Amino acid sequence: MPKDLAVYTTEIPGLLVIDIPQHGDNRGWFKENWQREKMLAAGLPDFGPVQNNISFNASVGTTRGIHAEPWDKYVSVATGRIFGAWVDLRAGESFGKTVTVELGPDTAVFVPRGVGNSFQTLEDNTAYTYLVNDHWSVDAQSEYSFLNLADETVAIDWPIALKDAELSEKDKNHPRLAQVEPLAPAPFLVVGAKGQLGRELVKQLEARGTPYLAAGRDELDLADPDSWVQAYRWRSLRGIINAAAYTAVDQAETAQGRADAWAANATGVAALARVADQAGVPLVHVSTDYVFDGSLPLGQEYAVDAPLAPLGVYGQSKAAGEMAARSVARHYIVRTSWVMGDGKNFIEIMKSLAERGIDPTVVADQHGRPTFTRDLAGAIVHLLENQCDYGTYHVSNTGDVVTWAEIAQAVFEAGGHSADRVSPVSTADYFAKAEVFAPRPTNSAMDLSKIIEAGFTPRNHREALADYLGKSI
Structure with missing residues (x-):
């Protein structure tokens, strides 16, 4: 039976997990990945996405993040599965709070501005998609914040050890939590x-x-x-x-x-x-x-x-x-x-x-x-x-x-x-x-x-x- 559309809160304020109905038959499956009217009624914010991005990952163990960006994101999986990890890098009491969720095509996560986003692929040929409510620009990069995937304070329990995973050099060298400047709210x-x-x-x-x-x-x-x-x-x-x-x-x-x-x-x-x-x-x-x-x-x-x-x-x-x-x-x-x-x-x-x-x-x-x-x-x-x-x-x-x-x-x-x-x-x-x-x-x-x-x-x-x-x- 497909899931009903539902929105759940998490320990990180504003970070929401969404169950998405997925309908299938002998030909494959279909889902409404973003349906504004229904999702607003279910409790998602009307965040006004303007750009849709897709990250294709060929191999199991591809790991990306932890990146906090100056916009809201709605992340989901088109095909394959991921282990997602989110760390609050915003100034406030929840700074450093971590939430992990396994995502397939029937689950999505709404990520508010300033919450660090990361994932690790659990299947080959995984396509990770995300809607954002601002256009990427060079100027916006100055408002990014980053956290090392191996930070000992948040201690994310990656399914595949990072030493065996596929990481970029940049992601390997991001700062630990103690060196991260908390991201201030938008002005x-x-x-x-x-x-x-x-x-x-x-x-x-x-x-x-x-x-x-x-x-x-x-x-x-x-x-x-x-x-x-x-x-x-x-x-x-x-x-x-x-x-x-x-x-x-x-x-x-x-x-x-x-x-x-x-x-x-x-x-x-x-x-x-x-x-x-x-x-x-x-x-x-x-x-x-x-x-x-x-x-x-x-x-x-x-x-x-x-x-x-x-x-x-x-x-x-x-x-x-x-x-x-x-x-x-x-x-x-x-x-x-x-x-x-x-x-x-x-x-x-x-x-x-x-x-x-x-x-x-x-x-x-x-x-x-x-x-x-x-x-x-x-x-x-x-x-x-x-x-x-x-x-x-x-x-x-x-x-x-x-x-x-x-x-x-x-x-x-x-x-x-x-x-x-x-x-x-x-x-x-x-x-x-x-x-x-x-x-x-x-x-x-x-x-x-x-x-x-x-x-x-x-x-x-x-x-x-x-x-x-x-x-x-």
């Missing part, structure tokens, strides 16, 4: 790394020891895809976080601003979405409350699936960027509002005015919640690190819905100044003399239940403001 790419959110993302990834690449506008100008589409090995990334955007809301209403906003927020995001989807890596795209018109009655909050209805050019270009990001199979759209972080922001402006004795007029008919970059970056890292369900999330700080004027008053009070120095004003009056200004949503309150249900609860915005001011005063 995240932070686009817009020099902005308020980008800097906080880099800070948090660094604190966690998570590998990352930081690309500011000098390294990756989102509005100029021709300059960067070929600049990265996209498949070598663990994910892409797009924290870059054109955010000059009022300037976007001018002729040049309109072109610039669409170039960065729509066209550039579409290019980023294409490379992410082709590479099979997750894309996090940060969006905004400005994709809504703010007409929702006060007291209600925008759901993640609320219809988009942007009022101005900035919101329209960001809505277009969302459409592009949504085309990526593995995407997170993270909408946020009223962002405050390291750099020039509303809080810093209010602090400066208070200290200089200037009494501001501040808009009091726009309602929402501020978002501190510590919480926004934390939510993004949480989604990626925990492989949460893909889709759209709203992230701001929790707490009561407030106005810009109320935030300004809180800043004044925290600095020992009278809140009465802040004069509330309507949006219409505030911009009455402005030559160019963008319409703003009246209600920017967003429903945060989805990110909370995913296991991340942002701080109350009043607590976050006190923490921010305590560090900055």
Whole structure:
């Protein structure tokens, strides 16, 4: 009787053994070696293979490895039998853990990036096949790791003694485990790394020891895809976080601003979405409350699936960027509002005015919640690190819905100044003399239940403001 399709875990995290149904008659046998829909349903990751390789081995005892490569592999046997051995060479608690399995045509193994792969043939004329999810390149070789087949620490019990086996000279001279540098996880790419959110993302990834690449506008100008589409090995990334955007809301209403906003927020995001989807890596795209018109009655909050209805050019270009990001199979759209972080922001402006004795007029008919970059970056890292369900999330700080004027008053009070120095004003009056200004949503309150249900609860915005001011005063 043929085996049923089944996937089994092993002692090495992410290393999976797969039973493959094999059907035969007097003519021979047939199997579906890789059937994406069925195998995903059985529990295999959707690793997106792009290259199929075959290693033919004429004699019993041919032994190859132990090679850890910077991509995932799906290994199987077309004909013959092998003794396979896998050693975890990734940084972490399972470093050096070993799993061995005998493979024939009815068994396969999924090998995650950084796990050393090796085998020894048990029959003549054995064909060993493997699918990989990145194209081989000379550049990729610098990310390889190797372990000696005879390493005494992992002590693989080879069926045929290595002294009697067929090995290459290179394989004979690979280092022992004590000399192997553990392979770090693939890095995240932070686009817009020099902005308020980008800097906080880099800070948090660094604190966690998570590998990352930081690309500011000098390294990756989102509005100029021709300059960067070929600049990265996209498949070598663990994910892409797009924290870059054109955010000059009022300037976007001018002729040049309109072109610039669409170039960065729509066209550039579409290019980023294409490379992410082709590479099979997750894309996090940060969006905004400005994709809504703010007409929702006060007291209600925008759901993640609320219809988009942007009022101005900035919101329209960001809505277009969302459409592009949504085309990526593995995407997170993270909408946020009223962002405050390291750099020039509303809080810093209010602090400066208070200290200089200037009494501001501040808009009091726009309602929402501020978002501190510590919480926004934390939510993004949480989604990626925990492989949460893909889709759209709203992230701001929790707490009561407030106005810009109320935030300004809180800043004044925290600095020992009278809140009465802040004069509330309507949006219409505030911009009455402005030559160019963008319409703003009246209600920017967003429903945060989805990110909370995913296991991340942002701080109350009043607590976050006190923490921010305590560090900055």
